[in-house]
Amino acid sequence: MEVEVRYFATFRKNGVKKEVIPFEKSISVKELLTKVDIQEEDVAILLVNGIKVDSETILKDKDVVSLFPPVGGG
Amino acid sequence: MFGYNGKVLRINLKEMSVKTEDLNMDMAKKYIGGRGLGTKIMMDEVDPKVDALSPENKLLIVTGPMTGNPVATGGRYMVVTKSPLSDTIASSNSGGRWGAELKFAGYDVIIFEEKAEEPVYLSIEDDKVEILPANDLWGTTVSVTTKKLEEKHAKNCKVLAIGPAGENLSLIAAVMNDEDRAAGRSGVGAVMGSKNLKAIVVKGSNKPKVFDDEKVKETNKAQLAKIKENGVTGQGLPTYGTAVLVNILNELGSLPTNNFQKGQFSGAEEISGETLAEKYLIKNTACYRCPIACGRYVKMEAGEGGGPEYETLWAFGSDCGISDLKAIIEANYWCNEMGLDTISTGATIAAAIELKEKGYIKEDELDGLKLEFGNATDIMEWTKRMGYRQGLGNKMAEGSYRLAESYGVPEFSMSVKKLEIPAYDPRGTQGQGLQYATANRGGCHVRGYLISPEVLGLPEAIDRFATEGKEVWAKIFQDLTASIDSLGVCLFTSFALGAPDYADMINMVAGTDHTGDSILEAGDRIWNLERMFNLKAGVDPSQDTLPKRLLEEPVPEGPAKGWKHKLDEMLPKYYEVRGWTPEGIPTEEKLKALGL
Numbered sequence: 001m002e003v004e005v006r007y008f009a010t011f012r013k014n015g016v017k018k019e020v021i022p023f024e025k026s027i028s029v030k031e032l033l034t035k036v037d038i039q040e041e042d043v044a045i046l047l048v049n050g051i052k053v054d055s056e057t058i059l060k061d062k063d064v065v066s067l068f069p070p071v072g073g074g
Numbered sequence: 075m076f077g078y079n080g081k082v083l084r085i086n087l088k089e090m091s092v093k094t095e096d097l098n099m100d101m102a103k104k105y106i107g108g109r110g111l112g113t114k115i116m117m118d119e120v121d122p123k124v125d126a127l128s129p130e131n132k133l134l135i136v137t138g139p140m141t142g143n144p145v146a147t148g149g150r151y152m153v154v155t156k157s158p159l160s161d162t163i164a165s166s167n168s169g170g171r172w173g174a175e176l177k178f179a180g181y182d183v184i185i186f187e188e189k190a191e192e193p194v195y196l197s198i199e200d201d202k203v204e205i206l207p208a209n210d211l212w213g214t215t216v217s218v219t220t221k222k223l224e225e226k227h228a229k230n231c232k233v234l235a236i237g238p239a240g241e242n243l244s245l246i247a248a249v250m251n252d253e254d255r256a257a258g259r260s261g262v263g264a265v266m267g268s269k270n271l272k273a274i275v276v277k278g279s280n281k282p283k284v285f286d287d288e289k290v291k292e293t294n295k296a297q298l299a300k301i302k303e304n305g306v307t308g309q310g311l312p313t314y315g316t317a318v319l320v321n322i323l324n325e326l327g328s329l330p331t332n333n334f335q336k337g338q339f340s341g342a343e344e345i346s347g348e349t350l351a352e353k354y355l356i357k358n359t360a361c362y363r364c365p366i367a368c369g370r371y372v373k374m375e376a377g378e379g380g381g382p383e384y385e386t387l388w389a390f391g392s393d394c395g396i397s398d399l400k401a402i403i404e405a406n407y408w409c410n411e412m413g414l415d416t417i418s419t420g421a422t423i424a425a426a427i428e429l430k431e432k433g434y435i436k437e438d439e440l441d442g443l444k445l446e447f448g449n450a451t452d453i454m455e456w457t458k459r460m461g462y463r464q465g466l467g468n469k470m471a472e473g474s475y476r477l478a479e480s481y482g483v484p485e486f487s488m489s490v491k492k493l494e495i496p497a498y499d500p501r502g503t504q505g506q507g508l509q510y511a512t513a514n515r516g517g518c519h520v521r522g523y524l525i526s527p528e529v530l531g532l533p534e535a536i537d538r539f540a541t542e543g544k545e546v547w548a549k550i551f552q553d554l555t556a557s558i559d560s561l562g563v564c565l566f567t568s569f570a571l572g573a574p575d576y577a578d579m580i581n582m583v584a585g586t587d588h589t590g591d592s593i594l595e596a597g598d599r600i601w602n603l604e605r606m607f608n609l610k611a612g613v614d615p616s617q618d619t620l621p622k623r624l625l626e627e628p629v630p631e632g633p634a635k636g637w638k639h640k641l642d643e644m645l646p647k648y649y650e651v652r653g654w655t656p657e658g659i660p661t662e663e664k665l666k667a668l669g670l
């Protein structure tokens with residue numbers, strides 16, 4: 001299976017905006033975060049397919065994970 | 075007297091007279107300042123039924139007790155008047171430096187009455203206040219007017235002005251200050267234009283006194299630390315400005331696209347805060363005493379200048395289907411030059427494009443210009459034409475509602491009470507939609523920014539699709555915002571500060587004895603006073619609604635697919651928590667309890 005990870009704002013390291021990550025077996029968002037080296041507490045908005053989820057959520061094949069640090073505006 | 079100056083300047087433009095009056099301090103304390111105090115003065119002095127562009131309407135510039143004082147973001151002023159766009163009470167606020175300067179000159183409020191026979195501007199240098207001819211300024215853009223006045227007047231003077239859009243009575247004209255800061259919404263610039271008033275130049279030399287100097291410093295230090303530690307105000311806004319929201323709303327499927335026909339835009343990345351920072355940003359800019367510095371200073375054709383906010387990137391961007399960031403930066407610049415509200419201008423162009431696409435606007439009305447979703451070629455030209463009221467721009471200058479109505483299809487205007495709604499699709503942010511429907515100046519996001527809990531998770535995360543309990547959130551956010559707008563500080567501080575912090579602020583500066591609760595109560599009072607103004611003006615509760623599209627057409631694709639706005643479920647509960655009748659009228663008891 002594979003998931004697409006989209007990085008926003010300061011999570012864009014070395015200009016990487018998104019990447020597709022393959023996995024042997026299904027994993028949770030928490031495990032994904034460890035793999036991409038982002039601390040869970042630094043994530044302010046966590047979306048899977050545009051819907052807010054918590055880090056226990058198990059990812060499915062072709063899921064899109066969007067990660068935002070604390071940001072805001074008006 | 076602490077925090078306030080206790081002085082009102084009353085300018086009668088027909089008699090060309092200048093009077094200085096004492097500010098009624100009981101009234102000032104009860105309504106705080108800015109938006110609250112301005113609405114009270116309007117209620118006392120102006121018949122709400124007045125024609126907004128007639129000499130009988132008044133134009134008020136109102137500072138708050140924090141304006142010009144040593145607190146975070148203490149530099150804001152409000153333009154309060156009756157709106158020619160929505161017929162509601164209007165209060166549009168702006169940052170920059172002008173508001174603080176007015177305070178240094180010794181005044182809290184300026185009231186403009188009647189209409190000058192010829193174009194004039196007001197010059198204030200402390201006690202020296204003069205009404206001067208502005209014939210040579212009339213017709214010039216905001217930056218030209220500003221530079222001319224800066225050359226002519228005291229060093230470091232600050233200029234507030236309207237552009238051609240205000241002169242030409244565009245109902246979506248803004249009042250501009252410091253060149254690129256805008257009291258943008260509700261057509262306040264047209265009221266200024268209707269009075270033949272081009273500008274106000276001000277230079278002041280005295281800071282207002284504060285109640286407890288030491289405690290102000292202490293409180294301010296603690297609040298600055300909170301602002302710095304907060305992820306949004308300490309990091310997010312300084313790094314990316316408000317523009318960072320483009321990608322968030324797009325990922326959520328709630329970035330209104332093609333005049334709210336869709337909720338996702340394929341070109342979002344190209345117009346995002348990230349791209350703006352990477353390709354165009356030169357530096358951040360900050361308003362008076364602001365540690366956040368969310369302003370963008372960017373590269374553009376004319377050199378460099380103020381860059382677009384999130385709302386502008388959306389209005390000229392995804393709402394028009396446009397992903398050409400360079401063109402949006404130019405359109406933003408021309409809105410500032412013309413003195414046009416970027417939200418209403420972009421949203422009106424989006425409505426015009428849909429009207430053209432559906433065959434209402436005919437090719438021969440376009441003078442050969444392009445008016446198509448996704449085509450950026452002529453958005454700058456349309457912006458100028460709206461400012462100068464040329465060709466179809468003449469109709470567009472009236473805003474999207476009157477434009478669509480002139481073709482018999484007002485439902486193509488995405489507005490509430492004729493004010494264009496901003497960049498959050500209410501079908502995917504149900505609470506924000508309730509807020510749009512009930513905001514006292516019409517379709518506005520910053521009268522109660524429910525995006526904060528619904529999208530950003532602040533102060534806590536709530537389900538954006540749920541309707542349950544949203545009436546309570548809406549009321550609290552609306553009340554707190556009314557007080558913040560009256561204090562003279564920036565709403566963005568509220569990502570980091572709460573009602574008790576604002577109570578501390580005003581207590582230390584003005585010697586009041588507010589609590590967090592009394593700050594919210596003052597906001598409730600202001601909200602109800604605004605409601606009463608609107609009801610007397612004839613804006614009845616049937617206007618507490620959303621465009622038909624958002625109530626009846628489900629979002630066609632993306633994460634919010636299938637959702638419509640469920641206003642019917644929320645509105646009766648909202649009236650109830652407000653203490654209003656089921657018809658939406660404040661009850662006698664409610665008004666009495668608030669001392670109204």
Ligand code: SF4
Pocket residue numbers: 147169170359360361362364365366367368369564565566
């Ligand atoms: S946060 Fe932005 S808009 Fe608010 S005062 Fe600071 S610079 Fe101005």
